[in-house]
Amino acid sequence: MRKKIVAGNWKMNTTPAEGLELVKNVMAQSAEVCECVNFIVCPPFTHLSQVAEAAKGSRVAVGAQNCAAEAKGAYTGEVSAAMIASLGVEYVILGHSERREYYGETSETLNKKMAQAYANGLKPIYCVGERLEEREAERHFEVVKAQIEEDVFNLTEEQFADLVIAYEPVWAIGTGKTATAEQAEEIHAYIRTVLAEKFGEAAASTPILYGGSCKPSNAQEIFAKENVDGGLIGGAALKAEDFVAIGKGF
Numbered sequence: 124m125r126k127k128i129v130a131g132n133w134k135m136n137t138t139p140a141e142g143l144e145l146v147k148n149v150m151a152q153s154a155e156v157c158e159c160v161n162f163i164v165c166p167p168f169t170h171l172s173q174v175a176e177a178a179k180g181s182r183v184a185v186g187a188q189n190c191a192a193e194a195k196g197a198y199t200g201e202v203s204a205a206m207i208a209s210l211g212v213e214y215v216i217l218g219h220s221e222r223r224e225y226y227g228e229t230s231e232t233l234n235k236k237m238a239q240a241y242a243n244g245l246k247p248i249y250c251v252g253e254r255l256e257e258r259e260a261e262r263h264f265e266v267v268k269a270q271i272e273e274d275v276f277n278l279t280e281e282q283f284a285d286l287v288i289a290y291e292p293v294w295a296i297g298t299g300k301t302a303t304a305e306q307a308e309e310i311h312a313y314i315r316t317v318l319a320e321k322f323g324e325a326a327a328s329t330p331i332l333y334g335g336s337c338k339p340s341n342a343q344e345i346f347a348k349e350n351v352d353g354g355l356i357g358g359a360a361l362k363a364e365d366f367v368a369i370g371k372g373f
């Protein structure tokens with residue numbers, strides 16, 4: 124049985140007060156959802172500490188949206204994996220397409236970030252996904268395979284056991300366009316095959332989340348697919364009702 128996960132990426136949204144209210148509402152409303160669903164919220168750094176404190180001991184886990192590639196030192200504006208882990212945070216999103224596109228994150232940087240995450244006990248939610256032109260040129264399988272080869276194939280078996288993958292087609296993020304359930308299943312199954320080539324049987328346990336305009340109205344159809352183990356949610360994670368309703372989609 125693979126973990127079922129609904130993770131919310133709050134991006135650069137919510138003040139600390141709003142974030143606190145949001146996590147409290149998620150905690151309260153999630154009581155209506157099957158215990159088998161793991162909720163994760165990923166607030167901005169400014170209120171990671173407060174949100175982690177509020178969620179302590181609840182069914183809602185907390186993740187960061189990024190971490191530094193280096194351990195410590197003269198890196199103005201960066202936040203290290205050790206700092207994040209010290210707050211009781213369990214996950215970190217790495218390789219999000221917005222980080223790759225707007226902040227020039229390469230596989231080299233991501234290799235270092237993954238290493239920092241693992242060295243400090245954080246579980247990466249590693250994002251992969253193709254751009255629109257790559258999908259149109261039918262290069263999506265090759266793009267996703269390369270992203271996995273670059274940043275996942277170097278993990279140890281022990282590290283791999285803690286990995287969560289999020290497949291997020293760039294053309295579906297924040298656009299209102301969702302991949303069809305069939306498109307999601309096709310590529311999720313492919314991702315699992317690629318992982319199995321390297322890690323064998325262990326790939327059967329890796330949660331692979333779908334991300335890209337996932338909402339209460341389409342979650343159920345997408346989550347029904349065999350290789351879709353939940354979602355990484357952007358916009359719809361900012362309203363507790365919608366986020367929790369997505370969790371009812373299993």
Ligand code: PEP
Pocket residue numbers: 132291295296297298299334335336337355356357358359
């Ligand atoms: C995301 O950025 O991870 C995401 C899936 O965003 P949205 O749900 O808003 O498309």
